[in-house]
Structures are given as structure tokens and as C-alpha cells.
Amino acid sequence: MTEASESLKTTPLHSLHLELKGKMVPFAGYDMPVQYPLGILKEHQHTRAKAGLFDVSHMGQVRLTGEDPAAALESLVPGDIKGLARGRMRYTLFLNEQGGILDDLMVTNAGDHLFLVVNAARKDHDVAHMRERLKGKAEVELLDDLALMAFQGPEAAAVLGRFIPEAATMKFMSYLPATFNGIPAIITRSGYTGEDGYEISCDKSDAETIARALLAEDEVEAIGLGARDSLRLEAGLCLYGHDIDETTTPVEAGLEWALSKRRREEGGFPGHAIIKDQLANGAPRRRVGLQPDGRQPAREHTDVCDADGHKIGEVTSGGFGPTASAPVAMGYVDRAHAAVGTPVQLMVRGKPLAAKVAAMPFVPQRYYRG
Amino acid sequence: MTIKYTKDHEWVRVEGDIGTVGVSDHAQHQLGDVVFVELPDVGRQLAQGKEAAVVESVKAASDVFAPVSGEVIEANADLENDPSLVNAGAETTGWFFKLRLSNPSELDGLMDEAAYKAFVEGQA
Secondary structure, eight states, X not given: OOOOOTTSBOOTTHHHHHHTTOEEEEETTEEEEEEOXXXXXXXXXXXXXXXXXXXXXXXXXXXXXXXXXXXXXXXXXXXOOXXXXXXXXXXXXXXXXXXXXXXXXXXXXXXXXXXXXXXXXXXXXXXXXXXXXXXXXXXXEEOTTEEEEEEXXXXXXXXXXXXXXXXXXXXXXXXXXXXXXXXXXEEESOOSSSBSEEEEEEEGGGHHHHHHXXXXXXXXXXXXXXXXXXXXXXXXXXXXXXXXXXXXXTTTTTOGGGSOHHHHHHOOSTTHHHHHXXXXXXXXXXXXXXXXXXXOOOOTTOEEEOTTSOEEEEEEEEEEETTTTEEEEEEEEEGGGOSTTOEEEEEETXXXXXXXXXXXXXXXXXXXXX | XXXXXXXXXXXXXEETTEEEEEEXXXXXXXXXXXXXXXXXXXXXXXXXXXXXXXXXXXXXXXXXXXXXXXXXXEEOTHHHHOTTHHHHOTTTTTOOEEEEESOGGGGGGSBOHHHHHHHHHHHO
16 A cells, blocks of 8 residues: 655545555645546446546635625636626636636635635645735635545436435536535535536545445445546546646637636636637637547647648547547647548557547536436 | 566566567556557567557556567457456466567576565565
């Protein structure tokens, strides 16, 4: 068993991961389970078939308060935050002045505050960024005393409903303060797998109790970060630092749906001029799905070439999709080659691998629509 | 018949001047579910310790090195259709390729089964 090295942080579920014989690896400064004895392939399939519990306590949970935190946050992101009804949530992006993506995040209108969930590797950056840019307009509190679990899969609603009946019928992308066997918890119907599911936020001292209660249900398995990655890749969802970063704009990344209509017109967020131009005239490159012919996966940083062998882009995430039962990848290509069906070559270990630009997601998303 | 192991967790089983090569059961456990194996072409000359094949799990690609030098005479076609054979039978049906040894004395530098077992336990 791997012991956490002194430089790595641990989550409130660390001892449970060790007890479950999780294979621990460093991730974003934390000692995290990449898989359990079930293995990535079966953990992935189990999540798509039943329900999987993921520890995502390494992610940053942030509370934004002030006179009008929604107006303040809108100065940093292109989403419609002011229009977010109480109890509803939205995916948005911190942008830089070039329209590059500093992080992607979830924002919930929790009534008297905004509740944000940001990436683990970016939470210190994001908190510093907000404190600097929102000074005098909003108070930024990193909620270090909270744990976060993702509970995903087609059986997740039925299982969570045994503990919190209202959870079974709550809307997709909504928020519910609840109690789980008497323990206070914040539930959102959201996730990162393409399946129906939830994220559960609670005090770190209560996390193991909730995790054990869910894992005791027949439908539920503990799922590691390896399957989290293959699930989100099949669902066509971006991983920050790989598929999106400071050099990619939301238009290049195909995230126009995160650019709210009012904000596109009004602006008032960093990089608006560049993004407005790209929305009107197209971006020089696009994030696309890539489907290799055959069984061989193409990994991150694989060059993408046109039929003549000229480099037109690069794979940013790639692997094997257990549900697609085929290799799947995404990456950026020049706009001229971005149409679905365009034949390309992926240069895997010096040899061209035939592939096509493919529509994403690779497996249908199955979010709860009520 | 001799079976020998490398520190990179390949095995080679030798009959006459023909060696059958694969990855150890310990290695397949570490790799996890194998989804693709890239095998060397028949006729390729492999040098000991150099890249010979690639094994891909859901998560990552890993190099497989030639435990001994020689010319590839057969690749395991069954792995193309069912790469999970590497998990099911790493040291039997999940073999990678066969080669004709060009320098059998290289075997002397490899570990026998007992030594490999001790090596793996020492790594844990």
C-alpha cells in the first residue's frame, strides 16, 4: 500500500480509500485513488450501469458573499449569473483578457451567497484571482472544512432518494440543502460523467459516514479518478489543463453554450472583444471529437495531420472508451478540418493512425430532465 | 524449457532457440485492463532491452522491451481480437510474440522464477 508522501495533501476520505484498497496516486497535490480493485474498466461500466461514488474533495468549494456577488462575478465570467434563479446552477469560465480560460467552474445561486466549485489544481489561483479582482465588491471564502463527493449513474437517484426523498425529483442543475441520515448536506444534481447524478457537499467530519452509507447500498461501488477521466471523455466534457487552458478561448473549445446570450451582447467580462469576433467570424481552430479507426488509442499530445500528412492540430485527451467499446479522443484542429466526418491521421509512435473528426459526446448524455 | 524474467517485468520462455515473450502476471495487475497491444512485425530484429511492443490500458500506454535479442517469427494474433487475454493469462495465452534468439547467452543475465518473485516482493 502506498503511503501518502509528506508533501501530498489528503481528503477526509483518505483512510476509507486505503481500507478499500484504492491504488493511490498524486493528483493536483492530493493523494487520490486512481482505481480500486474493481479496475478502471469495470468501475467505468458500473457507473454507466448502476451508481458510482467518487471522492472529489480535492476540488475547491468557495462561498461568495457581498452586496451583489452575482454582479461582481459577472466581471470575471461570461455566464449569466445575475439571471440565475435561487437554487439553480450553471457552468461557467474564468477568462483572461485574451479570452483564454483560467478555469472552468460551477456556480450556484444559494440565496444569500453564491456557491462555487472550482478545479483542485486551480483553487488557490481562483481564490487569489477573485480576491484581487472583486476587492470591495465580494468576500471570497475557500470552504476548506467541506468534503465533496460525486454520486453518478442511472441508479443514483433511486439510491439517494432512500436517504433524501426530494433528491430523486430535483431538477438537473439545481441545488438542495438537505439532511442525510440527520447530517446536513448540500446536494446538487450535476456531475462530470454524462450520467444522471449528484454532487454531495458536507462537513469533512461527516464525509465518511455518508460515503459508507451509500457504499453499503447494493447498486453502489467506489470509483477512482481513472474512470472519472474515461467517463468524462466519453461524455465529451473538458478537463482543465488538458482540453482547455489559458491559451484556448470558449469559442475554440466549442463552449459557446456557456456564453449566455445577454453577456455576448453586453460584454463586461475579460476577453469580450476577442470572443465576440470569434463568435461572428469563427475561431482559427476548434475542439473536436476524434474517432480512430480500429482499436488503437491515441493519447494526449498526439499530432493530428491531414490526409497529406501536414500537422493540423493535437490530441488533448485520448484513451479507450469502455462504453463506446472503442478508442476515443478529443483535440484541436484547424477550422478547415473541423467538420464531423473529416478524415485525419493521428501520428501514434511515428505511424499514422486513420481517424475521423467525430461528433461528441461519444456516448449519449443521460441527464435527468424530470 | 526455461522461463526467465526481466526487471521490466517481461518474461521469455525458451525452447531450443525459440523464445516466447510476454509480460508477467505482476505486470498485468499493475497495468489494469488491457485494451490494445501493438505487436512487432514478423521479421523485425529486436535488440535486448529495446522497445518491442506497446501495451495500452484504459489509462495509459506502456512500452514492452525485448528480454533478449532476436528475429520476430510470430506475433500472437489472438491479442488483436481480445487484448484482455493479457489480463486473463499473462504468462500463458496472453503471450506477445516469438523470436529466434540471436544471442542465447543474454539469458544468463535474466532472473529465474524464484529470483523474479523475490524482486517483485522487494519492490512492493
